[in-house]
Amino acid sequence: MDEDTVFRALADGSRRRLLDRLHARNGQTLGELCEGLEMTRQAVTKHLGILEEANLVSTRRQGREKLHYINPVPINEIADRWISKFERRALDALSDLKKSLEGSKDE
Amino acid sequence: MDEDTVFRALADGSRRRLLDRLHARNGQTLGELCEGLEMTRQAVTKHLGILEEANLVSTRRQGREKLHYINPVPINEIADRWISKFERRALDALSDLKKSLEGSKDE
DNA sequence: AAAACAGGCAACCAAATGGTTCCATATCAG
DNA sequence: CTGATATGGAACCATTTGGTTGCCTGTTTT
Structure with a gap:
C-alpha cells in the first residue's frame, strides 16, 4: 500500500536476494531461505519481516514451519x-x- | 550502473519527489528545486548528489547556476x-x- | 570594486538500519 | 516425556543516513 515502505524494503541487497530466491522457488521456510547466506537466522527473520510489512512477501504457518510466498x-x-x-x-x-x-x- | 546505488537512491521520499519535480520540468536549478521544500538548500544538495551518483540525474553548469536533468x-x-x-x-x-x-x- | 546571488564544503548530530548474541516458545520424532 | 528442530523476541552495537549550521568560492549586477 505505502509506496515508501515498498521502496525502503527494496533498497537492501539482501532483501532483493531473498525475493530472488522466492522467485526461483516459492513457499520456502525460514530455514531454507537462510541456507548458504552469510547472515544469522535472526537477520534473515528481520529482512523477511520488512518484506512482509511491505507486502512483498506473505506467509503461512504450517506446523512449526513458516512458509514464505512472494507477492x-x-x-x-x-x-x-x-x-x-x-x-x-x-x-x-x-x-x-x-x-x-x-x-x-x-x- | 550499480543496481544497489539506484535502489538506495530511490529509497528516500524526498529524492523521489525531486525526481518528480524534474520529471514535471526538466533542467531546474538547485534554487528552483529547493523552493517550497521544508529542507535546507544543503540537504537538497546532498540528495541531488546521491541521485547524480546513481546516474538518475545529470547536471550542467551554466554561469553560477547548476541545471539538473533527469536521466x-x-x-x-x-x-x-x-x-x-x-x-x-x-x-x-x-x-x-x-x-x-x-x-x-x-x- | 562592492554587494548580492548561486552554489560547494565540512563538521557535527540524532535517528534509522543491518547486524549480532542470548534466551524463550512451539512443534515434531522417538 | 525428552530431546531435537523451527521460529520468535529483545537488548545491544557499529555504521549509515538525513539533516543541520557555519563558512568559503565563484559569478553577476550595479
Missing part, C-alpha cells in the same frame, strides 16, 4: 504508478536520438 | 532487468485467479 502486486504498483512515467520520458529520449541520427544521416 | 535510463534498467521477472509472476497469478474463478463458476 508481486506492490512491485507492479510501483512499476505502473511510478516508473512508467519515467519510461515514457525514456522512450521520448530514444525517439529524439533516433530523429537526431536520421537528421545527421541527411546532413 | 531515466537506470530506472528502465531496473524495470527491465529486475521488476519484469516479478511482473511475469504477477500475470501468472492473475491467470491462475482467472482459472480458479472460471472453475468455481462451473462447479
Whole structure:
C-alpha cells in the first residue's frame, strides 16, 4: 500500500536476494531461505519481516514451519504508478536520438 | 550502473519527489528545486548528489547556476532487468485467479 | 570594486538500519 | 516425556543516513 515502505524494503541487497530466491522457488521456510547466506537466522527473520510489512512477501504457518510466498502486486504498483512515467520520458529520449541520427544521416 | 546505488537512491521520499519535480520540468536549478521544500538548500544538495551518483540525474553548469536533468535510463534498467521477472509472476497469478474463478463458476 | 546571488564544503548530530548474541516458545520424532 | 528442530523476541552495537549550521568560492549586477 505505502509506496515508501515498498521502496525502503527494496533498497537492501539482501532483501532483493531473498525475493530472488522466492522467485526461483516459492513457499520456502525460514530455514531454507537462510541456507548458504552469510547472515544469522535472526537477520534473515528481520529482512523477511520488512518484506512482509511491505507486502512483498506473505506467509503461512504450517506446523512449526513458516512458509514464505512472494507477492508481486506492490512491485507492479510501483512499476505502473511510478516508473512508467519515467519510461515514457525514456522512450521520448530514444525517439529524439533516433530523429537526431536520421537528421545527421541527411546532413 | 550499480543496481544497489539506484535502489538506495530511490529509497528516500524526498529524492523521489525531486525526481518528480524534474520529471514535471526538466533542467531546474538547485534554487528552483529547493523552493517550497521544508529542507535546507544543503540537504537538497546532498540528495541531488546521491541521485547524480546513481546516474538518475545529470547536471550542467551554466554561469553560477547548476541545471539538473533527469536521466531515466537506470530506472528502465531496473524495470527491465529486475521488476519484469516479478511482473511475469504477477500475470501468472492473475491467470491462475482467472482459472480458479472460471472453475468455481462451473462447479 | 562592492554587494548580492548561486552554489560547494565540512563538521557535527540524532535517528534509522543491518547486524549480532542470548534466551524463550512451539512443534515434531522417538 | 525428552530431546531435537523451527521460529520468535529483545537488548545491544557499529555504521549509515538525513539533516543541520557555519563558512568559503565563484559569478553577476550595479
